[in-house]
Amino acid sequence: MNYNISKEKITIMDNTQFNPKHIFECGQVFRYKKTGNNYTIISEDKKAVVTETENGFDITTNEISYFVNYFDLKTDYDKIKYDLSKDNIMEKACKFGSGIRILNQSPFETIISFIISANNNIKRIQGLIEKLSTKCGTKCDDYYAFPTLKQLSTLSESDLRQLGMGFRAKYIYETSRLLSGIDLEKIYDYSTENLLAYLKALCGVGPKVADCIALFAYHKMDCFPVDVWVEKIYNCFFANEKLTNRSKIRSELIKKFGINSGYAQQYLFYYKREMDKISKN
DNA sequence: TTCCAGGTGCATA
DNA sequence: TATGCACATGGA
Numbered sequence: 001m002n003y004n005i006s007k008e009k010i011t012i013m014d015n016t017q018f019n020p021k022h023i024f025e026c027g028q029v030f031r032y033k034k035t036g037n038n039y040t041i042i043s044e045d046k047k048a049v050v051t052e053t054e055n056g057f058d059i060t061t062n063e064i065s066y067f068v069n070y071f072d073l074k075t076d077y078d079k080i081k082y083d084l085s086k087d088n089i090m091e092k093a094c095k096f097g098s099g100i101r102i103l104n105q106s107p108f109e110t111i112i113s114f115i116i117s118a119n120n121n122i123k124r125i126q127g128l129i130e131k132l133s134t135k136c137g138t139k140c141d142d143y144y145a146f147p148t149l150k151q152l153s154t155l156s157e158s159d160l161r162q163l164g165m166g167f168r169a170k171y172i173y174e175t176s177r178l179l180s181g182i183d184l185e186k187i188y189d190y191s192t193e194n195l196l197a198y199l200k201a202l203c204g205v206g207p208k209v210a211d212c213i214a215l216f217a218y219h220k221m222d223c224f225p226v227d228v229w230v231e232k233i234y235n236c237f238f239a240n241e242k243l244t245n246r247s248k249i250r251s252e253l254i255k256k257f258g259i260n261s262g263y264a265q266q267y268l269f270y271y272k273r274e275m276d277k278i279s280k281n
Numbered sequence: 282t283t284c285c286a287g288g289t290g291c292a293t294a
Numbered sequence: 295t296a297t298g299c300a301c302a303t304g305g306a
Contacts, residue, residue: 027287114287121286124304166302171289206289227287245296246288269287 003073010059010067017077018057019099020050026100026270028216030113030126031133031146043070044106045138045145072101072219080263087256089237090264093271100266103216107184109146110217115171115204117212131163152176171204178202192220207247221262224253230265233272 002013012018020039024032032041039050048061048070061067068074081098085091112132117125129146136151137144153176160169179202187195195218199210211225224230226246234249235242238256243249257264 115289117286118288119286119301120288120303121305124286128303161302164303167289167300168302170301204289208288212287225287228285229287273287 001073001076005064005068007064008060008062010061010064010071010073011053012056012059012073015056016098017081018071018101020057022097022099022270023071023101023103026097026266027122027273028212028266029103029105030117030122030129031109042133042143042146044109045140047141047143069104072104075101077101077263080260081267084257084260084264084267090267093264093267096274097267097270100263100270102219102221102262102266104219105217106146107187107213107217108149108179110213111175111179111184111199111202111205112146112152112172114209114212114216115175115202116165116168118168118171118204118206118209120168128164135159135163149176149179153180168204174203175205188218190218192222195220196223207250211250215262215265219262221259222254224250224257224261224265226250226253229269229272233268236272237268 001017004011004013024034024039024041029041031043032039037052041048041050043066046061046063046066048059048063048067051058051060059067059071077100081094085094113125113129116128133144133146136155137147138151152172155173157169157173160172165172187198190198192214195214196210199205199213200207205213208225208227211223214220215223215225226234226249230253231244231246231249234253238253243252253264254261
């Protein structure tokens with residue numbers, strides 16, 4: 001993809017494979033804010049603002065190299081979309097969400113965020129993450145960083161319940177204990193199978209949340225998180241016979257999309273959710 | 282009032 | 295291994 005780097009911003013000269021609306025609203029990330037056509041994103045203790053320009057977008061930040069990696073700018077998404085578009089439904093989904101990119105998010109933040117996502121809705125997940133950050137994250141300029149493990153570990157299960165985490169309070173509390181002394185960067189080298197097994201040993205991390213963490217934090221593209229939406233998508237577009245077993249749905253979709261499964265999942269998730277929004281209005 | 286949301290853990294068979 | 299249920303909370 002065509003982009004330039006200066007001291008204070010990344011200039012994207014391309015609006016076919018980078019679109020902040022698609023990137024942020026496709027469900028892979030929760031800490032972003034839309035103001036007009038601009039998006040502000042906070043990841044760990046870092047902030048970037050994405051604004052539209054004549055030829056593309058500017059990403060303004062003090063953390064250039066972090067956000068080059070975060071936005072996965074070195075990957076050519078045109079080739080991925082070309083490969084996926086051999087399937088008719090995928091062709092529509094890729095066109096619809098043409099600017100989606102799979103972010104490289106912080107493993108710890110992704111683990112906690114997707115534990116919170118269990119049986120929850122996106123708006124409420126965003127609110128809970130914001131409350132958690134305000135409660136124990138470091139104050140930076142005009143925002144709060146996502147808490148570090150050390151900061152999160154100062155909260156009791158009862159504190160987490162009071163924030164509104166509900167039954168997930170225990171999961172977050174237990175997982176913060178289990179992660180003590182663990183270097184989450186070290187497991188980047190794990191095979192997908194070993195990584196998923198490792199993640200599923202955490203409290204509140206089952207098959208779906210583990211897939212999300214592997215995909216959104218460790219960039220494992222041979223994962224296909226299956227939730228209520230993907231179940232709908234599978235039975236609507238791809239099923240020979242209706243399936244409700246999510247493990248089977250996952251296997252079928254990975255068989256179909258192989259090493260591009262993670263990309264396919266996000267294009268489809270965004271496509272189906274936005275289409276449903278349109279048909280409701 | 283009831284249903285639902287990017288599910289998981291646990292008991293049971 | 296597979297199935298069923300409880301689990302917090304708030305918006306529609």
